Amino acid sequence: MPVTDVEPGLQPGTSHVGDPRPDDPRGTAVRVAGRGWAVLAGLGFAAPLIFLVVRVMGDPSGSLAAVGDGRLVGPFARTVLLASLVSVTAAIVGTTTAWLVTRTDLPGVRWWRLALPLPLVIPSFMGTFALLSAFAPGGLFAGVLSSLGVTSVPQLRGLWGSWLVLTLFTYPYVHLVVASRLNQLPPSLEEAARLFGRRPGEVFRSVVLPQLVPAILAGGLLVFLYTVSDYGVVELLRYDVLTRVIYASRLADPLLSLGLSLSLGLLALTVAVLERFSAGRDRIGGDRSVRGLQVPLGGWRGPAVALLAVVVGIALVVPTMVLVGWVVRGWLADSSSLLLDDPGALVAPIWATLRVSVLAAVAATVVVLPISVVATRRRDRVAAAASTVVVAGFALPGLAIALALVFWLRGTPLYRSEVLLVAAYVVHFGAQALRAAEVAVASVPVRIEEASNVLGVSAWRRWRRVDLPLMRPGLLAGAGLVLLSVMKELPATLLLAPNGFETLATRVWNAATDAFWTDAAIASLVLLALSGGLTWILVIRRADAL
Amino acid sequence: MTTARLACCALVLLATLSACSSSGETLVIYSGRSQNLVEPLLNQFAEESGTSIEVNYGDTADMALLLAEEGDATDADVFLAQSPGAVAYVDGLGLLSAVPDDVLDLVPPEFVADDGNWIGVTGRQRVLVYNADLVDEADLPASVDDLVTEPYRGRVAVAPPNGSFQDFVSAMRVERGDGATADWLAGLVANDVATYANNNSIVDAVSRGEIEMGLVNHYYNARFLDENPNLKSVNHRFQDGDIGALVLPSTASVVAGSDQPDAAAAFIEFLLSDDAQQYFAEETFEYPLVAGVPAPSALPPLADQDAPEVDYGELGGDLTGTLDLIRDAGLSS
Numbered sequence: 104m105p106v107t108d109v110e111p112g113l114q115p116g117t118s119h120v121g122d123p124r125p126d127d128p129r130g131t132a133v134r135v136a137g138r139g140w141a142v143l144a145g146l147g148f149a150a151p152l153i154f155l156v157v158r159v160m161g162d163p164s165g166s167l168a169a170v171g172d173g174r175l176v177g178p179f180a181r182t183v184l185l186a187s188l189v190s191v192t193a194a195i196v197g198t199t200t201a202w203l204v205t206r207t208d209l210p211g212v213r214w215w216r217l218a219l220p221l222p223l224v225i226p227s228f229m230g231t232f233a234l235l236s237a238f239a240p241g242g243l244f245a246g247v248l249s250s251l252g253v254t255s256v257p258q259l260r261g262l263w264g265s266w267l268v269l270t271l272f273t274y275p276y277v278h279l280v281v282a283s284r285l286n287q288l289p290p291s292l293e294e295a296a297r298l299f300g301r302r303p304g305e306v307f308r309s310v311v312l313p314q315l316v317p318a319i320l321a322g323g324l325l326v327f328l329y330t331v332s333d334y335g336v337v338e339l340l341r342y343d344v345l346t347r348v349i350y351a352s353r354l355a356d357p358l359l360s361l362g363l364s365l366s367l368g369l370l371a372l373t374v375a376v377l378e379r380f381s382a383g384r385d386r387i388g389g390d391r392s393v394r395g396l397q398v399p400l401g402g403w404r405g406p407a408v409a410l411l412a413v414v415v416g417i418a419l420v421v422p423t424m425v426l427v428g429w430v431v432r433g434w435l436a437d438s439s440s441l442l443l444d445d446p447g448a449l450v451a452p453i454w455a456t457l458r459v460s461v462l463a464a465v466a467a468t469v470v471v472l473p474i475s476v477v478a479t480r481r482r483d484r485v486a487a488a489a490s491t492v493v494v495a496g497f498a499l500p501g502l503a504i505a506l507a508l509v510f511w512l513r514g515t516p517l518y519r520s521e522v523l524l525v526a527a528y529v530v531h532f533g534a535q536a537l538r539a540a541e542v543a544v545a546s547v548p549v550r551i552e553e554a555s556n557v558l559g560v561s562a563w564r565r566w567r568r569v570d571l572p573l574m575r576p577g578l579l580a581g582a583g584l585v586l587l588s589v590m591k592e593l594p595a596t597l598l599l600a601p602n603g604f605e606t607l608a609t610r611v612w613n614a615a616t617d618a619f620w621t622d623a624a625i626a627s628l629v630l631l632a633l634s635g636g637l638t639w640i641l642v643i644r645r646a647d648a649l
Numbered sequence: 650m651t652t653a654r655l656a657c658c659a660l661v662l663l664a665t666l667s668a669c670s671s672s673g674e675t676l677v678i679y680s681g682r683s684q685n686l687v688e689p690l691l692n693q694f695a696e697e698s699g700t701s702i703e704v705n706y707g708d709t710a711d712m713a714l715l716l717a718e719e720g721d722a723t724d725a726d727v728f729l730a731q732s733p734g735a736v737a738y739v740d741g742l743g744l745l746s747a748v749p750d751d752v753l754d755l756v757p758p759e760f761v762a763d764d765g766n767w768i769g770v771t772g773r774q775r776v777l778v779y780n781a782d783l784v785d786e787a788d789l790p791a792s793v794d795d796l797v798t799e800p801y802r803g804r805v806a807v808a809p810p811n812g813s814f815q816d817f818v819s820a821m822r823v824e825r826g827d828g829a830t831a832d833w834l835a836g837l838v839a840n841d842v843a844t845y846a847n848n849n850s851i852v853d854a855v856s857r858g859e860i861e862m863g864l865v866n867h868y869y870n871a872r873f874l875d876e877n878p879n880l881k882s883v884n885h886r887f888q889d890g891d892i893g894a895l896v897l898p899s900t901a902s903v904v905a906g907s908d909q910p911d912a913a914a915a916f917i918e919f920l921l922s923d924d925a926q927q928y929f930a931e932e933t934f935e936y937p938l939v940a941g942v943p944a945p946s947a948l949p950p951l952a953d954q955d956a957p958e959v960d961y962g963e964l965g966g967d968l969t970g971t972l973d974l975i976r977d978a979g980l981s982s
Binding site: 232235236239240241242338339341343347350351352353354355356357429432433436438439441502505506509510513514518519594597598600602603605609610612613614615616617618619620621622 | 675677683684685686688689703704705706707708710711713714715717718719720722723724734735738810844845846847849850852853854857858859869872873875876877878932933968969971972981
């Protein structure tokens, strides 16, 4: 839906984003510097792809015959199908929740704002296992459900199960990006539409939604890429997609495994390019001086709260209750637990998790911001290409990213340092910061640049005083996404971290893999609490203050 | 405010950079066995021997890939693995060196690699876990071959992506040949076998009563009962000599590029000490492989079982062939 649906006459006080005058020397310098940065950073982000190409091309022994014999068509098609379905439902859920918490008189709105992003931080294999324990036949909630008259729950399995669970664990990608955009859309258009007698539903559909399209597409793309690279959910729920073939064949036929990882990267590149061309770009500027128009929910309050309760209930509350249940059960049974014996063992993992996730969030935002500025503001093709490469990193399995960095950096002083680990996170999750940053950059009206040029204000001063504050909600949303993703990251952390390094996520995995459920639950709950605290401090409180 | 924050970030970065350590004097262990299983034991070794250790935990297969990618540049001195298959992969790349003979002598020869490049540390037995409320003890099968017969239609679960299930199928290929193994797998599918992701999901499903029984490694149910003693899941051992009662060793190896092979050997010897073997029997419910150390409670010692004889070195030889058989039987989803 192109934004031009909004009648031109209804665009008060904003102007189109476009190139500054071509003869502006400052613009050219910025562009050259931005381009240089885009090329450099783009090479870094392309490192895993180049590694995969080198590997696959370097060994033409024919192990890749499987690619040609049609056996992989099924898994590939299922990957695309699942990722498409999840993107659509996550986009609907995430947009709805974002609108409810930013634009309505929803009761308890601060709590919803805190709870809604959190499902993102639950490691997918843990969350899925908890949901299975809860809802599967004979599970914790089977009794509750049957007392409510529900006797047969459809089995959480296959396409339907994966679709549902992945939607619930990924809608925050859309929610955070869209909410940050909604927070700063100028209310003037909506006011005008209301003055013309449009009902709230119509206003949302004809005025608000078109302005949100770039943000929804950005979030939806992240959901697509996450789903493409996910292994935990599809493995437990038995849906035979490409990542399962990648993991199943990684030892028997490493080359096939890497070749398939490369195909996920290429799929991501294709989808990113398609999205770039279809999206159009945000043309409506941001405005932080006025609060967005609040819609009184009236009779819709009940249904709205019920909807959020179902989403947060299944995605966050049920898994949390299951985890708490495991801790209590283990404590009562005096089961073998490293963490009940020595809770102090969690101090180092908590500090490490905090350190690398904050560092990675900051680093990712700093690295991608220049790319998104040049790609979005200056419409630079080189930067646009770089930004497409950044996006591909998110679709690669963490295992492939890790092995690629081992390949490039083994034997160097950086190898197995925290710097390398943070770099791996940036390469893997930079797409999240980038897509959020592009939405943020596009929301800064060009008239500000023009005005400051006329007034002779230096570019740096304008950046610091005007542009950055305007972009802040979007940049924070992107940094928040990276933060939450890093906190639960496993494959790269396990393979690339310094010797002896542990995070909360690695503790969770170590315990869960051999059924030490008490310890797995304790570490997961601490992870949830920590991410809740960080979300509060870094994302919500700041966003509120704007 | 912004300046303060920047300063903070810079500090963190500096702290990070200065924390990068090299591992000249420390023994670096790549452990495909999880932290919860082995950390207390590793700490005990560090304390008793005065050796400083650093441990990287991860999935055995991922660790094998990491060692392969690192090659000569690896820091690792020791590789602990869950399954002989993954070790065979690393060994095939020439990345392991021989464990000293006096250490190899500590366990029965069938649990030692022909080239001496890995040694078994503990034994994990394949069993059938069943729900005692749903299955009558008299109806339990004597052999895995019973599972493809009519009485077990739709009642049994397997975990095709799991390394131990794959090692078991490889063992069956070694014992019976590919044709017979393919027939057995096809028989499972024809008998409506249920598939799950791994041992954990099978034991979980059996304990909830979602499925009546499933093929797993023996110690998972012991772990589940340790977490929740009220569960109705019980292990059933197949009869002596049946391939279903296969014992899979977890292994230890010295990495070829190790700069301290002596400390590595001393560590492996420690894992085979009576104390350590007893730890495994009591804490992780695994079979000790060193003679004279008692088996986990309620289990007969391995020496008294007529476990199927398999050349474990062959299990990793053709993992691709095993995966092909499993997939061609229709067990991939």
